[in-house]
Amino acid sequence: MDQIVTVALYCRVSTDMQEKERTIQSQLEALRKYAAERQYEIAREFLDEGYSGATLERPGLDHLRDALVSGDFQVVLIHSPDRLARKAVYQSLVIEEMERAQVKVEFLNHPVDDTPEGKMLLGMQGLFAEYERAKIAERNRRGKIYWARQGVFVGGRIPYGYQLVHRDHANGQRASLEVNEAEATTVRDMYRWLLEEQLSCRAMARRLVELEVPTQRGTRWRPSTVNTLLHSEAYKGIFHYRSSKDEWVPIPVPAIVDEGTWEAAQRQLHQNALYARRNNKHYSYLLRGLIRCPRCGATCIGVYSNGRRNYRCNQLDYLSAKNGKRCGGGWVKADPVENAVWDAVTGALKRPEVLMEEYRRRIKDHEASDTLDSERKQIEIALKQVKKKQDRITDAYMNEALEIGDYKGKMDELRQRKSQLEAQLANLDKRATQQLQEKEALSHLQSFCETVSQGLDNLSFEEKQQLLRLVVERIVVNSGTVHIEAIIPLSNVNLCPECENNRTNQGVPRG
Template sequence: MTDETQNAAKLIVVYGRVSTSNQENEGTIETQLSAVREFAQKNNYTIVQEYLDDGWSGDSIVRPALDQLRMDAKKKIWEGVLMYDPDRLARRYSYQELVMDELREAGIEVIFVTVSAPKNSEDKILHGVRGLFAEYERAKITERFRLGKIRKVKEGHVLTTEAPYGYTYIRKQEGKHGYYEINPTEAKIVKMIFSWVANDGLTIRKVVRKLQELAIKPQRSKRGVWSTSTLTTLLRNKAYIGEAHWGSSYSVVPEKPLKVQQYKKIKKTSRRMKPEEEWIASKIPVPVIIDRELFSRVREQLKTNFALCDRNKKNQYLLAGKIKCICGRTRGGEGPQHGKHLYYRCNDRNYSFPLSPTCAQKGINARITDKLVWDKIAGLMSSPELLAKQVERWMSTKRAKAKSSFGDIAIVEKEISKLKDQEERYNKAYGAALFTIEKLKEYTDPIRARMAALESQIIKAGQEADRINVDLLPTKTETKIFTREAGKALKNLNFETRRAIVLNTVEKVVGTQQQLQVSGYIPLTLNHVEYKTSYRYCWASQRR
């Protein structure tokens, strides 16, 4: 059988990826597909499907099309994967090797247009060295860009893609650096906003309402209305007094994201401010719109508004931060008539402001809600029968998890084996004098750290299985003593103590005017001690 006949019988798929930030330099997915299709035609491959990740960074291995390709590879419905270049698979060499090893183990051939796929140990080493040098070169380019940006702002030049409201950014032209130019229409509105706060004493929300009444829209907004956070940033921006800044914040992964998504093109979507003394450039000269005296008065008025805000008056909400609406938003405490009536209201009205709220759920009485939830917690902690029922359910869940963990351990052990193989390839490359001992250490240290972390997972899994021991659970006698002492201690507690117990036992409450659904856990003592709300030894807990 000839090679041509073999190729004609081979069914392959195509994978393509383009990062939105680099599309102009690297070309679009259409450009990649054109080259890939031409290569497939010359080699008599039959393309049966195309997996495309358009706008996804190669620094992350979690991509929808790539995940689908990896799952389909296990079904063995095609024989090979064709890509333009290894960079399209992933930016990091370790990610490339991980996916390529996974495909090879499934019996899938990996083919590239620009380079030959490794076929033996020597090819793998050369492919690895090529990937490492490419990764190193990208790191050097990134560092050069970073240093270039720092040098530019240190020299007093503006570095941005979009100017603050009130300015127009004039891009670099004929060797002249980009700069801010005052936008007369927007600058007039900026002065109005500062005047409303400093001279009329308006709060941020009143400014939002006034802008809405005057049909003045912000630069960017899906809803077409100003937000309180946008105005707060505007009123604190020193660019308006002629002092623009750069490097005042850094990106971080959000701790409590508004949307939990399986696939995220950008992981670090939140920003955290640095102390002003750590800003890279804090006084970049730009045209002045607001005088310093007015700017200072606005800052003072914002502090006054915050101190006098009705929402800052402290009322006692037992479930604050724990209670949610069925729409998914949190419920916040509100005390109309100076706290005479307390309610938990859906915060959708705050997110929708100044537009009408999208959630139609009404507020629920906070005092009644707090009493109902607290009575349930106290009743559970005072009832040996209810606690015994929860312990039994906890045991059943732990046993089920222990059974499923054996499969997880097998996956972790397989990954450790792959990492050991990767470390061995680096050692062989070092033995062939392809790089220095310092570079070897730089390449292998992260691998060893990853292996140590995975081995730690296996150890923890074994320890978790060992902990499922009936002897470690409280006896019926201990449970009865615990509930009796808890019943005594839970009577006549002050608000702060009850609040502390709620924070430690309740995960969330989803409430409407008709019903409350409480999720949480009750700590159980390992060896019975006298129950005290301020100090106790707690055993592992289970959510219900």
């Protein structure tokens, strides 16, 4: 009695359109028919729907590769080599894994034998598939540009308020966008809230969240999302398809609001921006953009509450938080921290001899151990050696002088080594820049301090802000201490206990 051959089937399609046209089903049916004709017993089926053959990162293929050592099947059936991978080197890599596990591969339209000639033909077919893929991609790109210029929807992100009408081959109708009335109602509401109630984008986002209106992707409404939607010309009937980096092709689509409403909305958005809190000059904040939250590291913003100015983390509002969760970093009174930082900076600038001594010490320390040039040369030589080793290992694998397991292990080691060397090189660049800045600062420091110190008491608010942004890199207020990171040596400053509140979600003023 002949031994039954057990097989696994692998199928792949690369786009959602192919999924909908059921080409993966046609592959499966062809493979099942092939197996039945040869009295193969199908043990497993592995599918990758909507995955490109230009990469090996596919769940179905990963599961197949993991199952090679299970002994569940002796043969893998695949429709054609390009269904396995579009690149010849990827095909060779996976087939090598199968051979190591003593599993054979059979392609329906390309019988493969174990002779050198058979392997050569398979590799050539992989190269032809790569060429054909590049040719198809370029043909598709030029075709899309042509049809877009004819006013046909050819791709791009579908705007909120619209839905795709798929191409109808039978009636010769090409793909287009039509209004999604449920979402379009929300769009019209947003324009009405903007023009009739003069709501800000933040207020509209908050209202949409409270009304539990779903977004297109199921995420949370954000002010930036609302702002982007209201600026979109699609709602007045013009969708823009990006044909290249610098070219946008206008495509007519059904309008959701009339052009007059859209233009009025743009004027109101401009007015909102002028009077937004971030542009409100009624209450000025000297350290805007310099103070960071001690808890999450985000920038702190200025807010006015209960008759005083404060700084608080901009991630306190869940609409601004990246992960949708509020930060409990707390707040700090603006006046005490601004006075403390200003006094520290001006006090240092009024004593240039102390600053110069500190800079001389730093430069002396650097020069005593200055090996930047030699270190850089050594790292660059090491990087070139890594590149040569990678090329040699790849050549050895392609010439079958190296097993797949050894190839992977050695390449992983070299990639890790390359990352380490690149990190060392970046650190050298940082050190070199720092040394250059310190030497340049020392040459101009005394005259700069003398010039600045003479007019420190007469600076305007804008001039003070510019000076601080020139000198200070970041400020963190934590546990009653102001930590100042600056290009000049500065000491930390202590604040009074009542000037700060870092208790999570307690007593935090809302701007």
